[in-house]
Each structure stands twice: as C-alpha cells, then as structure tokens.
Amino acid sequence: MSTFCMSPFVRMTQWWNGNLNTCTHYGEISGDGTDIEKQVFIPDGKYKTLAEAFEGEEMQDLRQKMIDGEYLDGCRYCYHLESIGLMSLRESINSCHNETHEAKLKEIEIYPSNKCNFRCTICNSSASSMWENEPLQIKDNKPTNTYMLDDLTDLDLMTISGGEPFIMPEYDGDFFKGRSAKMFTMATNNSVFPKSEFFDFIERSEDVLIYLSLDGVGEVGEFCRKGLKMGRFERNMKKWQTWFDQSKFERNGNPNYKLRPPYLTGLRIMFVMQPYNVFNVYDSMKWADEHDIILDLRNCYSPEKLNVAYLPNTIKNDIIQTMPFYNDTHREFVEKIFNSGTYDKNRIEEFIEYTKYLMGLDEIPEESLRIYKQCMDII
Numbered sequence: 001m002s003t004f005c006m007s008p009f010v011r012m013t014q015w016w017n018g019n020l021n022t023c024t025h026y027g028e029i030s031g032d033g034t035d036i037e038k039q040v041f042i043p044d045g046k047y048k049t050l051a052e053a054f055e056g057e058e059m060q061d062l063r064q065k066m067i068d069g070e071y072l073d074g075c076r077y078c079y080h081l082e083s084i085g086l087m088s089l090r091e092s093i094n095s096c097h098n099e100t101h102e103a104k105l106k107e108i109e110i111y112p113s114n115k116c117n118f119r120c121t122i123c124n125s126s127a128s129s130m131w132e133n134e135p136l137q138i139k140d141n142k143p144t145n146t147y148m149l150d151d152l153t154d155l156d157l158m159t160i161s162g163g164e165p166f167i168m169p170e171y172d173g174d175f176f177k178g179r180s181a182k183m184f185t186m187a188t189n190n191s192v193f194p195k196s197e198f199f200d201f202i203e204r205s206e207d208v209l210i211y212l213s214l215d216g217v218g219e220v221g222e223f224c225r226k227g228l229k230m231g232r233f234e235r236n237m238k239k240w241q242t243w244f245d246q247s248k249f250e251r252n253g254n255p256n257y258k259l260r261p262p263y264l265t266g267l268r269i270m271f272v273m274q275p276y277n278v279f280n281v282y283d284s285m286k287w288a289d290e291h292d293i294i295l296d297l298r299n300c301y302s303p304e305k306l307n308v309a310y311l312p313n314t315i316k317n318d319i320i321q322t323m324p325f326y327n328d329t330h331r332e333f334v335e336k337i338f339n340s341g342t343y344d345k346n347r348i349e350e351f352i353e354y355t356k357y358l359m360g361l362d363e364i365p366e367e368s369l370r371i372y373k374q375c376m377d378i379i
C-alpha cells in the first residue's frame, strides 16, 4: 500500500493553542482503535511565521519520511478511512497535486483561537471558549503566537475554522480585504450571518465550500450543539442559499471541480454522527431534503469515546435491526462505521462517564440517552 502523502510538501495547519501541524490529522487521532498518545508536532511559538515553520526541521523530517515510503503512526487516521472505503485527507490532497518531492506552501488551515458561542458535545475547551467556562475543564490554553497568514498569497487552498470564525476578532477588520485563494473552505455554526467584506472575499476565490455544522435537528440538535437555535439556523441558512443562488458559485457544488473530489464545493450541512444523535440521522436527512440542502454524513473520531464503532456488538446489531433508515446512503454509512471497529470497553466507559458529566450541565433529550442507557445495562 502506498502511504505517500503530499501534505508535508504543500500544507500547514495552525491550531487554536498555537501548535502547528501539517494537517489536522497527523498524530492527532487513529480511528482504528489503536491508542496513540497525541503528539504536539510543532510547539506553539517555536517559529515566527507559517512559512518559517514549513521550512523547519519537523516538516523536513516528515517530508523525508514520505519520500522514504515509511508507514507513519501519525497518519493512521488516513489509512483507517481508506481501509473502510471512505475518502481520506491524504487521498484528497494527493488528488490535486502532482507527486513531487519539492516543497511549496500552497494550502493553509487556521484555527486562530477557541472563541466560540457554542458548547458542542464533540468539542472541548481547547476549541471552544464556552467549554472553558464549565467545571473540570482546562482553561487558558492560549497561543503565544497567532500566525494567521502573514504575507502568504497565491494559495491554492485556504481554510478557516474556529471556535466560531464569524465572532473572532482575527477575522474582523482587514483580514479578508484584498485577499484571495483559489479554493476557500470553512465550517461555521451558522449562528451569525457574515458581513459584506466576507462575501467580497469569497467572490474573488475561484471556488468555495461552506459547511454549516448541524449534528441533529430539533432538541437533539440543540443538545449536541449547545447554543444552536433551530429557527435562527434555518433563517441564516436561507440567507446563505439566496446568496449562493445570486453568486457565480453552484449552491450544490461545481460538477467540474476536481481539486477536492467528489465535488466538495458549494453549501452543505456537516453532520457528525455520535452516540447522542444516531437515532436523529433519519430526521436530519429528511429535514435536509425538505430544505433543499446537501447533508454530508461524518462519523465522530475525535473524541474517540464518541465513536460509535466502539459500541458493544449487541447494541450495534439492535440499532441495525430496529432503526428505520432514510435511504441506502444512510444504511450503508451506519453499517460501514459499525463494521469499522470492535467493542472497546475503556472508550465506552469514558463515554458513560462523559454522559454523566453532561447530565450535570444540561437536560439531555431521551432520544440522545438511548445508547447510554443500553450501555449501562450491558456494562
């Protein structure tokens, strides 16, 4: 199996806490059940700019490992997705660059801080300032250096993320002024509709992917993404749809777009499946159809305690046999994820403890507690 990846030759990622990486996955998660200790790839403050970090010893070493064809523990998540037939970031990046051993920074993903007005079940205090306010959470894990883009121009891909980008001061003011990228992507919780400077910026990009995050509809969605208000979400989504329909971009994706197959452009819902919303996928897919928007199903790999692949087989079988599926895509996705892992007692115990902790914070809808209760009966 080829393990070569172009990411170290083209891409840098800046995390909320100032640490740097080549991509969002390297050394972060495994997805395949292996316990790997999270590694800080490049620590906060070591380099002054992203361009300097890209030339630094860590990236050079990683590039050499790729050239030598090494199998890398840090890349397990990509290998895992490929093994179950889901597109990995490695495949996505490789698909849009000719293989070369020359390094040129062309893709940037930045998470400038954890400022957020939501407290989602899959998130944590490093990525959400709302989580920071809760008991037993790590506080003040702040970067000493917010790299942003420095003088980087002429990027193939620019991704911004949060926290919630549209409430971050880093993106206020001049950030978008005069800037452009061939492809711009972002995820937002869709609580704030952006200002006109933002739209001027994306009009200058050649293509765009906007993900509106929604991990369930109704009370399940509002529990999984604490801060979500369905009415506001739908109103803002309508504004996005109207804007797309008047812009040069195809709302449902550009069919000729080859940079990130399969045609991941346009306006889409990102749904992350976890034990709290497994039974809500049906309603969410129906809602998406009724609202004329594409919903992309993802599985939760981080935190790993919310990965449903680690549930006991009896629970997985019960869900497959009794849960109605909205369509074949829904069924195939759930089966693929369930079959991709085996029961992991430690992770399920962590899920149980975490759910008890959440009960102290919020009222949890019955539907979101079904898997927890089944786990409690078995374990």
Ligand code: SF4
Pocket: 005, 006, 007, 008, 022, 023, 024, 025, 026, 027, 074, 075, 076, 077, 078, 089, 090, 093
């Ligand atoms: S294989 Fe995946 S984890 Fe490894 S560098 Fe490439 S994109 Fe990142």
